[in-house]
Amino acid sequence: MTSPSPTADDHGEVDTVTEVPVAIVGAGPAGLLLAHLLGRAGVETVAIDTRTREEIESTHRAGILEADAARTLVETGVSDRILREGDEHAGIELRFGGRAHRIDFQDLVGESVWLYPQTAVFVDLADARDRDGGTVHFGTSGTEVLDVESDRPRMRWTGPDGTRHEVRARYVVGADGSRSQCRELVPADHRTQHAREYPFAWFGIMAEAPKSAPELVYAHSEHGFALISQRTESVQRMYFQCDPDDDPAAWSDDRIWTTLQARVAGEDGFRLLEGPVLERTVLRFRSFVQEPMRWGSLLLAGDAAHTVPPTGARGLNLALHDVTVLAEVLVEALGGTDAALDDYQRRALRRVWRAQNFSYWMTQLLHAAPGGSSFDLRRQLGELDNVVSTRAGRTYLAEQYTGWPTRDTD
Numbered sequence: 001m002t003s004p005s006p007t008a009d010d011h012g013e014v015d016t017v018t019e020v021p022v023a024i025v026g027a028g029p030a031g032l033l034l035a036h037l038l039g040r041a042g043v044e045t046v047a048i049d050t051r052t053r054e055e056i057e058s059t060h061r062a063g064i065l066e067a068d069a070a071r072t073l074v075e076t077g078v079s080d081r082i083l084r085e086g087d088e089h090a091g092i093e094l095r096f097g098g099r100a101h102r103i104d105f106q107d108l109v110g111e112s113v114w115l116y117p118q119t120a121v122f123v124d125l126a127d128a129r130d131r132d133g134g135t136v137h138f139g140t141s142g143t144e145v146l147d148v149e150s151d152r153p154r155m156r157w158t159g160p161d162g163t164r165h166e167v168r169a170r171y172v173v174g175a176d177g178s179r180s181q182c183r184e185l186v187p188a189d190h191r192t193q194h195a196r197e198y199p200f201a202w203f204g205i206m207a208e209a210p211k212s213a214p215e216l217v218y219a220h221s222e223h224g225f226a227l228i229s230q231r232t233e234s235v236q237r238m239y240f241q242c243d244p245d246d247d248p249a250a251w252s253d254d255r256i257w258t259t260l261q262a263r264v265a266g267e268d269g270f271r272l273l274e275g276p277v278l279e280r281t282v283l284r285f286r287s288f289v290q291e292p293m294r295w296g297s298l299l300l301a302g303d304a305a306h307t308v309p310p311t312g313a314r315g316l317n318l319a320l321h322d323v324t325v326l327a328e329v330l331v332e333a334l335g336g337t338d339a340a341l342d343d344y345q346r347r348a349l350r351r352v353w354r355a356q357n358f359s360y361w362m363t364q365l366l367h368a369a370p371g372g373s374s375f376d377l378r379r380q381l382g383e384l385d386n387v388v389s390t391r392a393g394r395t396y397l398a399e400q401y402t403g404w405p406t407r408d409t410d
């Protein structure tokens with residue numbers, strides 16, 4: 001319901017006022033899946049994002065969806081494109097000591113993961129919102145979230161045409177990513193931020209080349225970490241550990257390929273298939289959790305509340321899990337049981353901390369700490385050997401990589 005008459009308060013005048021039960025700041029995968037799930041339950045939402053749809057679609061992000069997240073997309077009617085265009089991966093390869101060791105997920109835990117880039121997940125969700133008549137505004141500016149300590153919070157923004165809008169809601173969800181403005185609405189003396197920095201970053205490339213391997217290769221070497229991933233038959237995604245201050249423009253194609261080849265080289269003669277580097281970026285990362293995830297009428301979800309290092313590809317999966325739980329408890333809360341929301345943080349955080357541990361563990365297992373000693377390197381090789389040489393070790397990795405069944409983290 002939109003009222004045409006302008007209204008003003010101490011935050012200034014707005015041109016339109018709308019009322020919906022849930023306002024969502026952030027229209028990435030977390031915000032859009034939440035809007036989709038609430039829409040299916042008959043709950044109307046408005047989602048906004050400062051980025052344009054084209055900007056989100058052209059930002060490369062991680063590529064792995066765990067089985068439960070893929071099932072959610074298909075079974076809740078977002079799209080079944082993942083089944084047609086995604087690649088089911090039944091395992092990964094760990095490379096260390098110059099040799100390959102396969103971790104067979106299907107054999108160990110009866111699950112697979114899907115190689116299906118985050119941008120494709122976003123496109124499917126944005127298309128589903130269009131199809132279902134959901135309200136999403138991209139390219140917004142001047143976002144304000146007001147009165148979250150009351151039960152009448154408001155979200156305000158300016159549209160690309162300069163019109164100032166207000167949505168009055170019962171709840172506001174902050175799904176506004178790792179540089180969240182919503183998480184700052186939890187007063188500093190009421191929030192705890194747990195963080196860990198890493199002394200390295202990832203150099204990510206898209207290259208025009210055939211696949212070098214059928215599955216993902218996570219490589220440990222004395223020169224540092226490398227990850228060989230795929231996108232299509234002719235475009236590949238690869239990463240290697242670099243210095244956080246590296247300038248991507250300073251790396252020639254030659255230097256990139258020499259670095260990657262050195263990190264995967266081994267007695268089995270494995271070599272990457274090379275080609276022109278289409279894109280290069282340095283990705284900085286950290287481990288981060290902010291608590292609480294609820295403050296009054298504000299709920300935080302996904303990267304706004306927690307980020308993980310990219311090793312093991314947990315970030316998107318965690319965000320999708322958050323909003324799956326959140327949709328459930330918001331429907332209960334809107335039905336009159338506000339206390340249902342207290343359960344959100346407990347259910348979300350249990351999985352978040354398990355994933356924090358896994359992402360941290362995979363990162364420290366595979367990366368070379370700058371200035372590390374020969375002891376550090378050989379200890380890592382010992383740990384990798386422990387992981388691959390027993391079924392218990394391989395199962396430990398497989399369970400975490402494919403994601404825990406929701407019932408195990410509830």
Ligand code: DHB
Pocket residue numbers: 061062063064216227229230237310311312313
């Ligand atoms: C990709 C990214 C990751 O961080 C990861 O662990 C696996 C795959 C990717 O972009 O394909």
